[in-house]
Amino acid sequence: MMAISFREYPWYLQALVFFALALVIIGAGEYLPVSPVAVMRNTLQGHHTKDSDLNRQVAELQVYERRNAEFKIEKAALEKQLDTLKMIVPEEKEVDEFMRLMQGAASASGVQVRSLTSEAVVPKDYHYELPFEIEVDGPYFNIEDFFTRLSRLSRIINVGDLTFSGLNPRSSKFPVRPGATVTGKCLVTTFFSKPGDSTPAPAKKNQPARR
Incomplete structure (x- = not known):
């Protein structure tokens, strides 16, 4: 094949x-x-x-x-x-800043801060109270405006134990502005959060308002 x-x-x-x-x-x-x-x-x-x-x-x-x-x-x-x-509510007391706020409100309202006396710090659960006894004088509605301004400040400020009395320029220990008719005393309390020295700051009495 x-x-x-x-x-x-x-x-x-x-x-x-x-x-x-x-x-x-x-x-x-x-x-x-x-x-x-x-x-x-x-x-x-x-x-x-x-x-x-x-x-x-x-x-x-x-x-x-x-x-x-x-x-x-x-x-x-x-x-x-x-x-x-x-x-x-600042961490520190910031007393100087507090006094500046107070004086600013007083100047804007046309009243005079006659005395500012610090009291003992009061500890609370989560903060500390920093009270001051304050005395102011001026026209009634000006003083009313002063306390209204305090309630509007950025820093929390409580006002208590408020008393008013008539003001006699002749018996006053301080020079009185024209139109001032009322003196008011109260306890103003602010707050801070950081623990520290709870000893009250030196009392500042009879401190005339800055003009």
């Missing part, structure tokens, strides 16, 4: 052989571990896995970034509230 050359096969058989050979080559390239296609596929799969991991990490970091921004906003709001509270 004579051997038949491949070229002598019918064309459709040759095409079928070439097609089968192509499938074998493609299959070898796809599934053999050492083939360039398989190596490239594994490399791409590795990059895809790393990309997925990075995207997941970025998403987590974005969540933390949003939370961090929210925390910063909350922190700023709390710090602002704390600053406001420190104005209302």
Whole structure:
């Protein structure tokens, strides 16, 4: 029997052989571990896995970034509230600042502070009371305006034990402004939060108002 050359096969058989050979080559390239296609596929799969991991990490970091921004906003709001509270109830006594506020209210109301006497500090559960006995004189409605101004100050100030009496310029120990008809005495109390020396400040009596 004579051997038949491949070229002598019918064309459709040759095409079928070439097609089968192509499938074998493609299959070898796809599934053999050492083939360039398989190596490239594994490399791409590795990059895809790393990309997925990075995207997941970025998403987590974005969540933390949003939370961090929210925390910063909350922190700023709390710090602002704390600053406001420190104005209302300071940590220290700040007696000089308190006296400045008192004198400012008196000057704006047209009354005179005749005496300002400090009392003993009174400790409370969460703060300390700092009381002062104060004496003022002036026209009645001016004194009324003075106490109204005290209630509007940024620092909390309570006024108690308020008494009024008529003012006789002839018997007064101090020079009296024209129109001054009333003298008033009261206990003015302010507050501070930080514990410290509870010894009362030196009494300041008969302190004339600054003009």
